[in-house]
Amino acid sequence: MDAIKKTILIIFMLGVSPLINGQDESADSTFIRAIYDEVLGNGECHENLHYLCKEIGARLSGSEELGEAILWGESLLKKYNADNVVQQPVMVPKWTRGNYENAYFVSNKNMVRSRITALGGSVGTNGAVEAEVIEVKKLEDLEAIGKEKIEGKIVFFNRAMDPLLINTGNAYGGAYDQRSKGASEAAKYGAVGTLVRSLTHAQDTFPHTGAMSYLDDVPRIPAAAISTVDASALHHALIENPSLKYTMELSCTSYEDVEQANVIAEITGSEFPDEYIVVGGHLDSWDIGEGAHDDGAGIVQSIEVLRILKALNYQPRHTIRIVLFVNEENGNNGGKTYAAEAEKNNLIHFAAIESDAGGFSPRGFSFEATDDAYTNYKSIAPVLEDYGVHMSRRGWSGVDIRPLKNDYVTLIGLIPDTQRYFDFHHSKRDTWENVNKRELELGAGSMASLVYLLDQYRLGK
Amino acid sequence: MDAIKKTILIIFMLGVSPLINGQDESADSTFIRAIYDEVLGNGECHENLHYLCKEIGARLSGSEELGEAILWGESLLKKYNADNVVQQPVMVPKWTRGNYENAYFVSNKNMVRSRITALGGSVGTNGAVEAEVIEVKKLEDLEAIGKEKIEGKIVFFNRAMDPLLINTGNAYGGAYDQRSKGASEAAKYGAVGTLVRSLTHAQDTFPHTGAMSYLDDVPRIPAAAISTVDASALHHALIENPSLKYTMELSCTSYEDVEQANVIAEITGSEFPDEYIVVGGHLDSWDIGEGAHDDGAGIVQSIEVLRILKALNYQPRHTIRIVLFVNEENGNNGGKTYAAEAEKNNLIHFAAIESDAGGFSPRGFSFEATDDAYTNYKSIAPVLEDYGVHMSRRGWSGVDIRPLKNDYVTLIGLIPDTQRYFDFHHSKRDTWENVNKRELELGAGSMASLVYLLDQYRLGK
Numbered sequence: 068m069d070a071i072k073k074t075i076l077i078i079f080m081l082g083v084s085p086l087i088n089g090q091d092e093s094a095d096s097t098f099i100r101a102i103y104d105e106v107l108g109n110g111e112c113h114e115n116l117h118y119l120c121k122e123i124g125a126r127l128s129g130s131e132e133l134g135e136a137i138l139w140g141e142s143l144l145k146k147y148n149a150d151n152v153v154q155q156p157v158m159v160p161k162w163t164r165g166n167y168e169n170a171y172f173v174s175n176k177n178m179v180r181s182r183i184t185a186l187g188g189s190v191g192t193n194g195a196v197e198a199e200v201i202e203v204k205k206l207e208d209l210e211a212i213g214k215e216k217i218e219g220k221i222v223f224f225n226r227a228m229d230p231l232l233i234n235t236g237n238a239y240g241g242a243y244d245q246r247s248k249g250a251s252e253a254a255k256y257g258a259v260g261t262l263v264r265s266l267t268h269a270q271d272t273f274p275h276t277g278a279m280s281y282l283d284d285v286p287r288i289p290a291a292a293i294s295t296v297d298a299s300a301l302h303h304a305l306i307e308n309p310s311l312k313y314t315m316e317l318s319c320t321s322y323e324d325v326e327q328a329n330v331i332a333e334i335t336g337s338e339f340p341d342e343y344i345v346v347g348g349h350l351d352s353w354d355i356g357e358g359a360h361d362d363g364a365g366i367v368q369s370i371e372v373l374r375i376l377k378a379l380n381y382q383p384r385h386t387i388r389i390v391l392f393v394n395e396e397n398g399n400n401g402g403k404t405y406a407a408e409a410e411k412n413n414l415i416h417f418a419a420i421e422s423d424a425g426g427f428s429p430r431g432f433s434f435e436a437t438d439d440a441y442t443n444y445k446s447i448a449p450v451l452e453d454y455g456v457h458m459s460r461r462g463w464s465g466v467d468i469r470p471l472k473n474d475y476v477t478l479i480g481l482i483p484d485t486q487r488y489f490d491f492h493h494s495k496r497d498t499w500e501n502v503n504k505r506e507l508e509l510g511a512g513s514m515a516s517l518v519y520l521l522d523q524y525r526l527g528k
Numbered sequence: 529m530d531a532i533k534k535t536i537l538i539i540f541m542l543g544v545s546p547l548i549n550g551q552d553e554s555a556d557s558t559f560i561r562a563i564y565d566e567v568l569g570n571g572e573c574h575e576n577l578h579y580l581c582k583e584i585g586a587r588l589s590g591s592e593e594l595g596e597a598i599l600w601g602e603s604l605l606k607k608y609n610a611d612n613v614v615q616q617p618v619m620v621p622k623w624t625r626g627n628y629e630n631a632y633f634v635s636n637k638n639m640v641r642s643r644i645t646a647l648g649g650s651v652g653t654n655g656a657v658e659a660e661v662i663e664v665k666k667l668e669d670l671e672a673i674g675k676e677k678i679e680g681k682i683v684f685f686n687r688a689m690d691p692l693l694i695n696t697g698n699a700y701g702g703a704y705d706q707r708s709k710g711a712s713e714a715a716k717y718g719a720v721g722t723l724v725r726s727l728t729h730a731q732d733t734f735p736h737t738g739a740m741s742y743l744d745d746v747p748r749i750p751a752a753a754i755s756t757v758d759a760s761a762l763h764h765a766l767i768e769n770p771s772l773k774y775t776m777e778l779s780c781t782s783y784e785d786v787e788q789a790n791v792i793a794e795i796t797g798s799e800f801p802d803e804y805i806v807v808g809g810h811l812d813s814w815d816i817g818e819g820a821h822d823d824g825a826g827i828v829q830s831i832e833v834l835r836i837l838k839a840l841n842y843q844p845r846h847t848i849r850i851v852l853f854v855n856e857e858n859g860n861n862g863g864k865t866y867a868a869e870a871e872k873n874n875l876i877h878f879a880a881i882e883s884d885a886g887g888f889s890p891r892g893f894s895f896e897a898t899d900d901a902y903t904n905y906k907s908i909a910p911v912l913e914d915y916g917v918h919m920s921r922r923g924w925s926g927v928d929i930r931p932l933k934n935d936y937v938t939l940i941g942l943i944p945d946t947q948r949y950f951d952f953h954h955s956k957r958d959t960w961e962n963v964n965k966r967e968l969e970l971g972a973g974s975m976a977s978l979v980y981l982l983d984q985y986r987l988g989k
Contacts, residue, residue, distance in 0.1 A: 104692050108691060230568045233564070233914065428889070428947050430916065454694055455919075458918065482918075484945060509947065
């Protein structure tokens with residue numbers, strides 16, 4: 068840590084701040100009620116999400132649509148009278164799915180089509196890949212099966228998300244390695260392609276895409292997600308005929324990185340203008356569906372936080388920064404660039420909140436924070452219970468804000484109800500119609516309320 | 529209170545029971561985890577709901593479909609090896625919507641159709657009613673406007689549900705009188721029909737029906753719900769042309785009451801077989817949609833509670849009674865009959881739980897109970913927090929179980945997340961597709977867990 072930052076940190080720690088046990092509960096209750104009245108009575112986030120989903124649509128990093136979304140976000144934040152609205156340049160990957168993706172096998176002389184979609188970052192098949200299929204449940208199975216039986220085949224990773232976990236995010240985390248690392252792990256044993264069971268609890272015909280990456284030292288083989296219904300069909304067909312031939316065609320292409328941008332906007336703080344509370348989500352989405360829950364919801368909620376605070380003439384003590392990050396889905400260059408620029412410019416980030424788990428009814432917040440900050444939040448949190456915000460826990464905050472992590476910043480993730488998220492996540496079903504207006508608004512209200520509490524009480528300091 | 533009941537009550541109050549502060553948290557945690565594993569891993573409630581919604585469908589009291597549903601429920605409970613599965617006869621009203629319902633007005637020479645649906649219990653129009661429209665916000669407005677201006681007109685009750693209330697059930701309660709009493713109140717001033725803005729927060733084109741009733745001493749005039757989109761259109765048209773003519777046609781008919789039945793099934797208690805814990809919902813629904821959330825969800829969850837406890841070989845101390853009530857929607861004769869029979873036979877109801885607020889993620893429970901019972905529940909409730917069950921409050925339990933209310937019974941309503949319920953409630957959108965499997969299962973798991981805790985700890989006693 069350099070001298071300037073050390074000094075700033077010391078000032079921080081000595082900083083005069085209201086004690087939590089000096090909480091003015093009545094003032095807090097009144098202001099928080101006003102926040103919810105504003106968002107439920109005059110909310111604009113659902114309409115803003117409609118524009119983002121229907122007029123712009125899916126917006127993968129490197130796409131023209133993401134370029135449009137950046138201009139839309141910038142313009143909307145200016146319309147809401149934010150201070151200092153700027154674009155922060157970010158280099159992002161560019162990858163396209165191309166215009167076809169097909170897969171089928173022949174069983175009992177019938178051609179059975181699978182609904183598949185390329186994983187983000189996959190190479191194309193360069194013609195069709197036709198091969199036998201070997202089904203596995205986990206990466207470790209590959210070693211046990213061995214190169215002889217895998218070579219020349221398509222590896223089919225078919226481990227379902229664990230239905231017994233209450234938080235579906237944990238179930239996703241437990242099945243994620245098949246998608247993220249499966250291709251390179253299978254390629255080590257000579258596989259020519261991979262199919263990955265879609266990461267969803269839903270039994271349906273929609274494949275769910277998502278990021279994968281290749282190791283440098285193994286061949287790059289094509290990787291696709293297969294819908295859960297088609298994964299079951301393939302599983303049963305393989306029991307009947309283990310040597311069936313599977314054909315897959317993917318038309319994806321990778322390009323050179325291109326420059327796009329995070330969008331940053333502020334409400335300047337009156338007392339600690341050089342200390343920032345970030346509120347954000349990510350503007351990019353996958354290229355199928357509309358990126359409504361992931362993460363259009365987080366974007367319009369973050370913008371709504373600014374709109375609400377402006378509408379209530381709230382003058383924050385700290386500078387509130389709304390950040391629309393880019394490239395969360397396949398690189399996190401938006402989050403990394405934001406944090407690197409903050410470090411380079413010695414910006415003090417007091418706290419950051421991210422909404423990137425869907426626009427569902429808010430249940431609480433998860434904290435990556437000091438013990439003090441977390442304890443202080445817990446002492447003040449009951450004021451949010453009337454609004455259905457009951458949960459608090461230590462744990463993951465958000466991909467975009469995570470690069471800001473250090474010993475003193477408070478990183479917070481909004482926890483919406485998790486049950487339906489993976490029904491939509493990274494699939495064609497992630498559309499505006501599946502986002503409930505009130506659930507989205509309540510999420511924005513809970514974020515604005517938390518910003519208010521962080522700003523008033525400097526929880527961690 | 530008669531002598532026998534007094535004696536029973538005294539025995540009750542002296543009853544030896546484990547103290548809550550003797551809670552075996554580890555055993556409770558283990559058993560509750562087993563409940564959730566069973567419902568999330570092997571749950572059958574979502575498939576059962578599919579049958580009820582798709583093979584039987586809407587099932588209004590007095591309909592053949594409700595007759596089928598009664599047989600289906602009885603048969604399913606027997607299949608799950610319930611004890612003492614019986615039908616309890618209940619007299620219910622019979623009313624039919626008929627085969628047409630039309631409404632329109634002419635504005636700027638264009639015919640504008642409204643999507644309406646008769647309120648349950650309404651008389652038909654006996655030909656078309658054509659009249660001017662007077663728009664009001666509340667019942668009390670009628671007196672201020674006066675008979676002269678209302679006579680011969682259609683009264684249009686257009687008060688929206690209050691969006692600022694966090695619990696949508698409270699917003700429903702605040703707008704309900706327009707639907708339930710509007711027709712007779714308007715008829716007192718000579719109105720010839722009523723239109724009621726649909727009780728939903730959604731801005732859509734689906735009218736939402738529901739119960740209404742007539743006073744004996746005023747003329748019975750037809751009453752229909754109008755979709756929120758069409759209510760707005762009519763509101764704006766009336767501003768432009770206050771004397772526009774509105775035409776409505778309803779083809780409903782009322783018949784003599786018919787006999788149908790509650791279905792009752794048990795798991796006999798080992799220690800207190802003569803004390804009952806009721807778990808239920810209502811089997812009847814409105815005649816549009818599929819009655820999926822209202823209240824197919826509550827029915828299949830109640831049956832699932834029995835299936836879970838059987839699957840886990842749980843031997844309850846008290847007798848658990850699953851009750852599939854009929855006629856909640858338009859008379860509550862199922863609930864009233866059940867309570868009257870219980871009273872006649874001096875049955876001791878220790879507690880009753882109802883699920884009738886939709887198959888959404890469970891958030892907690894509301895209690896109509898003694899202070900002791902409620903305090904005891906609060907002390908034991910943290911064991912449910914891992915499953916997202918955080919809320920407890922005093923308040924409304926459920927329509928079907930309410931007639932059991934006395935000084936000692938503990939009546940409990942499941943509180944699911946309320947935000948989406950009225951998007952579907954009493955409309956064509958209340959279909960199986962709109963019920964999420966995991967949310968439904970978590971509700972059943974939370975009910976089974978509460979039954980276990982009530983049974984183990986005799987909370988109120």
